[in-house]
Amino acid sequence: MRYLPKSPADREAILKAIGGRSIDDLFAPIPAEYRLNRDLKVPRQMAESEIVDWFRERSRENGDGYATFLGAGAYYHYRPVIIDSLISRGEFLTAYTPYQAEISQGTLQSIFEFQTMICELTGMEVANASMYDGSTAATEAVMMAVRLTGRRSVVVARNVHPEYREVLATYARHQGMPLTTAGYKDSGRVDLRELEESVNQNTACVLIQSPNFFGTIEDVGAVADIAHKNGAMLVVSIAEAVSLGIVEPPRQADVVAMEAQSFGVPLGFGGPYCGVIATREKYVRQMPGRLVGQTTDRNGKRGFVLTLATREQHIRREKATSNICTNQALVALMANIFMTIYGKVGLKELAKQNLAKTAYAAQQFGKHAQVLFAGTPRFNEFVVQTSEDPYAINSRTLGHKIVGGFPLKKFYPELGNAALWCCTETTTRAAIDTAVGLVAESERSVKSSVETGVEEVTR
């Protein structure tokens, strides 16, 4: 086996040194009746070239070469090449959690920079080293609010990512955290009146997403007022991080729970991604996850360490703020490098391109089908309502190597034949025009079949 650095003679020598007669002696503590006396039924050992071929085949079967209009919590942005060249360095790739600070300063300083940039972008004062993803970050942020307020019930906007809400429901069920849902208005935004009616003295927090699942930007200030006047906290989830380049961050929030996948992390069929939690300094001791802090060594030199560990499971065990241990460090490093590359000016320009492509696409689609929530500011997603089932439309776009918008029927049946379309800087005008053309064709054929139908009836 090519990964194993021992010759048969080495194994013999080691066995001799430890006074064993055979390898099986070493497994003697395992009761004999349980020992496996056969080969595992897994594929035979493959050569590296065979492994590459096998996965190339899988890659070809997996939508390779399609343009996509899918967003819905996972965004296709261009990834500058230096991200992979840097994170591929063995010193980053093959290091462990930086518990031994003296030989982990690279990881530690980069996380400190990551925390700083997340603070700058979200308008918060502290950010952690990462959570698993946006869904678990939102959930842990809500649990944090429950601890901080001593209240237990949670009001969630229905236009928060449906899968984020599912994860929250899974966690909340056994912690005595009743969830109430507030609907959305014709604007695509959360219904403030419903929110007003749902939030009360038992509410630990309100959870909204902005830009929300429909791509529209919430009036965070108005939601914050409702939460705060009832003594509840406001948790804002951000699924599309690139929006922070041009959309005002939710400064009125108490906790921001983010998915940083858009910052240079490949779509990768849904993971690994990078959740983050950011909040106010005064709440830091109830924060989950790892934190890096600045300190000095014995010679007064600046250095970085994992800090405030008394919140964490390895110290506090069942009283910890979360059970999280391994997080998403290398993915956070990708996001960190991405933020560094685009920086103060680039992030804004990048976000602007997203905005421009989306504005163009929404306008074009609007000529043939109904674009919902049209009057509300949005970032890079919009909902198109068609006469035909979007699944049927999408099966035709596939023929043009285009993946159409995300059909909303499953989560929002009341919207009928609606789909969530997303444009980023990578979306070409040509792809938009082709997709719009196919939607227009669909509308025409539905209309003409309706007309034919009417004619037939009259006849």
Add this chain to the structure above:
Amino acid sequence: MKPAIRKATTHVNQNEGLIFEKSSAGKSAWRLPPLDVPEVDTSKLLGSAERKDLGHMPEVSEIEIIRHFTRLSTWNYAIDLGMYPLGSCTMKYNPRVNEVVSRLDGLANGHPYQPEKISQGALRILKTLSDCLIEITGMDAITLQPAAGAHGELTGLLLVRAHHQSKGHPRKKILIPDSAHGTNPATAATVGYAVENLKSDSRGMVDVAALAAQMNEDVAALMLTNPNTLGVFEQDIAKIADIMHAKGGLLYMDGANMNALVGKVRPGDFGVDVMHLNLHKTFSTPHGGGGPGSGPVAVKKILEPYLPTPVVITKPDGTLGFEYNRPQSVGRVRAFYGNFGMFVRALAYTLANGPDGLRQTTEDAVLNANYIRKGLEGAYDLPYSTPSMHEVVFSDKLQAKKGVKTMDIAKRLIDYGFHPYTTAFPLIVPGALMIEPTESESKEEMDLFIEAMRSIAEEVEEDPEMVLAAPHTTRVSRLDEVAAARKPVLRWKPS
């Protein structure tokens, strides 16, 4: 006046500043292609939601970014540099082909919501890996959704709870040995269970009599790490499983130490009902400085109905798809399907090994731990003489007489060019040195490690002060963690 001769403290590699300290207006590392659609008036589109300023985000050029992160990287120790014997962390070689195949276009750019018709490659990977892991663990079904070990524990206990709930009562508590990882009790609390401690016996194993006494109808499950954190296989595992099952409890296995078992014994065969795996330990996906991990949960038939949604199924036409309609499911634990990129890597590792390679790997891991044990016996105190599997735990009892603790020895080991072992864990061994070499160490590397450790033991006798002041060769000396926690500085601010 002549300037005094000073040490070369301005060496660039050793004094890389923060990225913000290199920033100045007008530098850039990006360029966007020209827009192929009309420009937009952002303030008209966004109104008051428009962001005007991005604060102190950096402005630097590409070469500066390359140098910055490359310099930072050189301050890290890594498996690629040498032995990294952190106990229970399984710091094995991370094969490079894994990185290559996970970056193939169709896999790296696959959208989680793309139609199943054009997701057959990803689904095939999920299915093949699932089948392999089910066979390796001897279980009946699996979910790949959990994002890390602790997340797997959470999922596992949710399944346990759903099982008991279906019988009318979720039960109240989880039994956890005192040698367990902190994630175990933290997880139990998250799922709404009380934690009851289980004492280890003089061999470092579960005290079977104590377990029998503590087990009753209020106990939902026992969370057992096997081999446990002492690197000891729970020899009474059959009795343990029987005690649990007799009273309707379940046996949860923390698979953190699965690297000692693969291809030699299967948890499903010795009575485990539910377990998680750490793909970033046993299956070679990189630790990446603290993640991403991946924590699949394998279960016996009785727990299958409760698995998180969606699950991968084979459709009548032979293609693969996701099934969402599972009314008894505990629900989702994460958006989408889990850390897919880690599945690709873990499967590549499994294919590179095959059945013979997996078994040899386990044998080498156990061989190596025993070689380290033999080499350090005498120089360090061995609190439990029970046979070791893949890791061995010593204590600092002999060195503590000179005032030198496990952490001090660890810091001195850095000067010898090794990453330290795990310090002060498991908690049942005061001053623990927990060493897991993994299969990835050659005899030569282990000989160097043993020599270093023995040499440190001598230094403790001769010059404990020098050991207490270690490390002496690193870029920074010991850092003031107390000050860091007392007055936290968690972000850079412009001065």
